[in-house]
Amino acid sequence: MIKLRNFFKSFGPKNVLRSLDLDIDSGEIVVIKGKNGSGKTTLLKALSTLEKPDDYDLAEIDEFDLVSNSEEIRSRVGFLSHNPPFYPELSGLENLDFWLDLHPAEYGLDYASEMLAKVGLIMFKDDMAGNYSRGMIQRLGFAIAIAHSPTTLLLDEPFTGLDDEGSEIIEQHLLRLKEDGCSILLSSHDDISFADRTLELDQGALK
Amino acid sequence: MNPILVLLKKELKVEFRTLQGIVPAALMSFMILMSLKFSIMDSVVIEKSGILWVSVLLTGLGLITHTATREIERRTIETLKLAPITRYQLFLGRAFGSMILLWILSTIIFILFLVLFENVFGDEWMLAYVVVLVGCIGIAAVGNLAASSMTPMYGGWMLTSLFAIPILLFTVIEAGIKCTDSLITDSSDFQIALTLLFLYNMVFVTGGAWLSEISD
Numbered sequence: 112m113i114k115l116r117n118f119f120k121s122f123g124p125k126n127v128l129r130s131l132d133l134d135i136d137s138g139e140i141v142v143i144k145g146k147n148g149s150g151k152t153t154l155l156k157a158l159s160t161l162e163k164p165d166d167y168d169l170a171e172i173d174e175f176d177l178v179s180n181s182e183e184i185r186s187r188v189g190f191l192s193h194n195p196p197f198y199p200e201l202s203g204l205e206n207l208d209f210w211l212d213l214h215p216a217e218y219g220l221d222y223a224s225e226m227l228a229k230v231g232l233i234m235f236k237d238d239m240a241g242n243y244s245r246g247m248i249q250r251l252g253f254a255i256a257i258a259h260s261p262t263t264l265l266l267d268e269p270f271t272g273l274d275d276e277g278s279e280i281i282e283q284h285l286l287r288l289k290e291d292g293c294s295i296l297l298s299s300h301d302d303i304s305f306a307d308r309t310l311e312l313d314q315g316a317l318k
Numbered sequence: 319m320n321p322i323l324v325l326l327k328k329e330l331k332v333e334f335r336t337l338q339g340i341v342p343a344a345l346m347s348f349m350i351l352m353s354l355k356f357s358i359m360d361s362v363v364i365e366k367s368g369i370l371w372v373s374v375l376l377t378g379l380g381l382i383t384h385t386a387t388r389e390i391e392r393r394t395i396e397t398l399k400l401a402p403i404t405r406y407q408l409f410l411g412r413a414f415g416s417m418i419l420l421w422i423l424s425t426i427i428f429i430l431f432l433v434l435f436e437n438v439f440g441d442e443w444m445l446a447y448v449v450v451l452v453g454c455i456g457i458a459a460v461g462n463l464a465a466s467s468m469t470p471m472y473g474g475w476m477l478t479s480l481f482a483i484p485i486l487l488f489t490v491i492e493a494g495i496k497c498t499d500s501l502i503t504d505s506s507d508f509q510i511a512l513t514l515l516f517l518y519n520m521v522f523v524t525g526g527a528w529l530s531e532i533s534d
Contacts (some may be wrong), residue, residue, distance in 0.1 A: 118320055159400060159402070160399075161396055161399060161400065179408075182402055182403070182404060183402075185401065185402040186402035190400055190402075192393070192396065194393070196330055196392055196394045196395075196396055196397050197392075197394070197397075198392070198393075200330070200331070200332045200335035200336055200502035201328075201331065201332065205331070209324065209328050210397065210401070211404070212319055212321075212324040213321050213324055213325075213398075213403055214401070214402060215402070294353060310446075316323040
């Protein structure tokens with residue numbers, strides 16, 4: 112569950128997010144659209160705690176304050192960047208296992224393999240991630256975003272570089288996560304047919 | 319597993335798969351030691367250990383800057399920042415990873431120093447080696463703190479050294495040189511200098527962890 116009231120973020124003199132109000136319920140898929148530079152990525156990064164807001168009246172995920180409870184927020188949020196970062200010297204399995212090891216819960220290699228199987232990467236799990244194609248990196252990034260069972264999922268253009276099968280896999284996962292009560296906010300330039308709502312971000316403000 | 323150990327394991331695995339940091343740093347230290355051997359003719363300077371510490375400091379900071387820059391350029395630093403771990407755990411995991419890499423690099427430098435400068439430590443060479451390893455703890459802590467503040471900036475690879483060298487020079491390096499020099503001259507300053515070295519290390523490791531936590 113995401114709640115924002117009067118949320119501001121700027122970079123120097125440029126106001127990227129201006130007096131933003133946003134509510135996303137559990138089990139809701141919301142798409143955020145907007146031109147390049149409209150503030151979509153900044154909003155997702157701010158919600159993931161990667162960027163600090165300048166000012167706000169309310170900024171909560173699952174009733175935890177975004178700034179004062181950032182560690183708790185990070186354990187609840189799954190984030191997929193537009194260009195997912197990864198260690199090219201590690202295999203896909205090692206990349207995912209490293210991420211899971213940073214969480215308090217014990218997951219193990221079998222669980223990591225299972226997650227890679229779910230995104231169609233099991234055949235390539237021991238290949239170095241540096242040899243993955245763009246679409247495979249996107250699948251790995253998605254597996255990393257959902258592997259720790261987040262209650263809130265933030266996806267920045269998640270279908271970039273994916274083939275039809277990859278897009279279908281991610282759609283099915285998003286629908287399953289929605290049923291499990293996960294709040295999902297994703298940015299996209301395309302229409303997303305399975306979304307509950309679509310919002311338009313224009314020059315840092317929601318229309 | 320403790321997140322500090324997870325980060326340390328990752329740091330070593332990434333480096334040992336490519337050796338992109340250790341090998342150039344070891345070659346650079348060889349060049350520094352060779353240059354100093356041929357350019358300094360004063361036997362008083364050669365008979366002391368400053369040359370060893372300068373080589374460890376310069377190439378060690380280069381190695382730390384390399385690993386930090388790699389993390390920034392690939393944006394994997396974002397992955398680390400998104401993990402539900404405290405900032406001090408992130409700092410300690412990266413600093414201890416660098417420390418292990420510095421220990422490997424220092425071992426190579428120490429062997430080169432013994433060979434090129436005809437073992438100035440005599441029978442005390444093992445103790446001198448341990449002192450260098452202890453000094454690496456402080457270099458890793460200050461180097462990582464400097465790298466995490468400076469590498470996101472333009473020219474950060476250079477700024478890291480500019481920030482770290484003055485801090486290390488008058489603390490860890492000075493105490494380290496006093497320690498190893500006292501082994502060469504057989505003076506009684508060794509224990510005081512070693513205590514000072516441990517003290518500086520403790521301040522830099524705890525101070526670095528604290529600064530990482532409050533700067534979040």
